[in-house]
Amino acid sequence: MDLGIAGRTALVCASTSGLGLATASALAHEGATVVVTGRSEERVRDAASGLPGAVGIAVDLVEAGGAEQLYAATVEQVGEPDILVLNGPGPAPGSARDVDADGVRTAIATLVAPHQVLLERALPTMIHRGWGRVLSISSSGVQAPIPGLALSNLGRAALAGYLKTLATEVAASGVTVNSLLPGRIATARAEQVDTAAAERSGRSREEVEAEVRGTIPVGRYGDPAEFGAAAAFLCSAPAGYITGTVLRCDGGMLPIL
Structure with a gap:
């Protein structure tokens, strides 16, 4: 399938x-x-x-002015992006009972605020052109909050709600807005989560991983390339009628529709 994005520009956070x-x-x-x-x-x-x-731009999105700096540098080097992929590391693991006001501010500053700034900059041109793709790399915690990741669950759910609202507002302009939720994909973040779970339970990480694999119908962690392929499709021309959607790439792990 031709995804129809050759020659397009993409900013991937x-x-x-x-x-x-x-x-x-x-x-x-x-x-x-x-x-x-x-x-x-x-x-x-x-x-x-x-x-x-590809071109590279080194910026800390969480720092004050980081999102503005990144967008300005992107426009300078490749022009206004046609595709905007929102992504960023989640807050440290922790329980809901341990959440405090500083933690809430950190979750929003990390997972919501910089993405809102990038959207504010990118959307006018996308709407003017009549074509744009916005994709949030999120977490299965949006649909089924993950134990021990209270701040991540909070921040990612807030962003997902904002993006769903936004999707309805820009759909008629040829701009789609979607979220892609990974399950257990074999990345350093998954290793961090499994290590934290092992420390809490007094087990080895290998035991935790084996337990998690047992909850995934396909019986394994996902390959990052599989996730990338799903993301590329949602950013493609043929996906123009898919918007306001939350898609899981989780090997069937979540027991929900």
């Missing part, structure tokens, strides 16, 4: 590793000009050099 890099790679190999981003100049440079036609 937090794309030096994990699901962000997998998404950037899938888009780049479909012919899009991809902006790879992250906090480390070295990691950004290394990730961008491994993708065809």
Whole structure:
């Protein structure tokens, strides 16, 4: 299938590793000009050099003015993006009872505020052109909150609600807005979550991973490339009638419709 994004420009946040890099790679190999981003100049440079036609911009989105800086640099280097992929690391694991006001502010500052700024910048041009794709790399915690990830559940659910509202407002302008929820994909973040669960329960990480695999109908963790392929499709021309949707890429793990 021709995804129809050759020659398009894509800004992929937090794309030096994990699901962000997998998404950037899938888009780049479909012919899009991809902006790879992250906090480390070295990691950004290394990730961008491994993708065809990609450019790298090192910015910390969470810092004051970070989102504005990233967007301005993107426009300067590749022009206004046709595709905006929202992504970022989640807050540290923790229980809901341990959440305090500072934690709530951190969750919003990390998972909502910088993405809202990027959307504010990108949407006018997308709407003017009559074509745009916004995709949030989120978490299955949006639909089934994950134990031990209270702040991540809070922030990601807030962003998902905002994006669903936004999707209805821009749909007639040719701009789609969707969220893609990973289950257990074999990334460093999954390893961090499994390690934290092991420490809480007094078991080894290997025991935790085996238990998790037992809850996944396909019997394994997902390959990041599988997630990237799903993300690229949602950013494609043929996906123009899919918007306001939350899609799971979880191997059937969540026992919900």
